[in-house]
Amino acid sequence: MKTIGIIGGMSWESSAQYYAIINRAVRDRLGSPHSARILMHSLDFAPIAQMQADGEWEQLGEAMAGSARALEAGGADCLLIATNTMHKLADEVEEACDLPLIHIADSTADAVCEKGLTRVALLGTAFTMEQDFYRDRLEEHHGLDVIIPDNDDRAEVHRIIYEELIAGEVRDTSREAYREIIERLVDQGAQGVILGCTEIMLLISQSDSPVPIFDTTELHALAAVEFALS
Missing domain, CATH: 3.40.50.1860 (Rossmann fold)
Structure with missing residues (x-):
């Protein structure tokens, strides 16, 4: 089983749903007590939301790239950005590491x-x-x-x-x-x-x-x- 790397916390309410959906699906596919191999780099959403509102996308890109590098260093085999909006920075994430991004x-x-x-x-x-x-x-x-x-x-x-x-x-x-x-x-x-x-x-x-x-x-x-x- 490959390790799924998730850039999360934006917000943690939906990141929790990702964790549950992925683990339930792995259990259904492989049987109990299997669960998924997951690494999550969870960001504090308050400053993220403020930077979104202020249009500070370059700074946000740097934050997302940092998360991508951290997940790659931790052993992730792929990347997920657990938010639709932050896919605005998908290119920055892909350029920051060698992992495939599931868009x-x-x-x-x-x-x-x-x-x-x-x-x-x-x-x-x-x-x-x-x-x-x-x-x-x-x-x-x-x-x-x-x-x-x-x-x-x-x-x-x-x-x-x-x-x-x-x-x-x-x-x-x-x-x-x-x-x-x-x-x-x-x-x-x-x-x-x-x-x-x-x-x-x-x-x-x-x-x-x-x-x-x-x-x-x-x-x-x-x-x-x-x-x-x-």
Whole structure:
């Protein structure tokens, strides 16, 4: 079994989900009492979130590169960035070490394409929805047509992530807000919805959407298991 290296803590709420999903999948594949070989370099999210808000992406890139080097030195065989937003710095992570990076957008797009869908909605932080690093990966590498919510809906999606979900708060009112946003995106032709923030899976499941939901946290974690057991 190969060792999975995870850059985590952004937030730890979703990093904990990665740990659980990976270990459950390994147990299911190999039987009890098997568990996964995992190294996690968990960062303090408070300064990370502030640097995101301040647009200090060069400093963030240095932090992510440092995590990648630490995991490589510790014996990891691959890397996961356990957050969609910080894949903005995927190039910096790949350049910092010789380990293969399992990209969250690729594992998600593969699942979308397997269902034969071509037009998907993307929910996530404002950075993920509005900047091109994520949508371009989906569109240019995988041929998907990606739509995002309007300005007000994007602001609400982002607010709920940073004010509630990263703190482990799951509110029925916020679930209803997401459901309404999803309905509007479906009305615009979305055939599926990508939960493009690793915390959204705490709030939204398939029962909240009339079209297929693609949980990036689970899809990314399972892609790491496939690598580890290959």
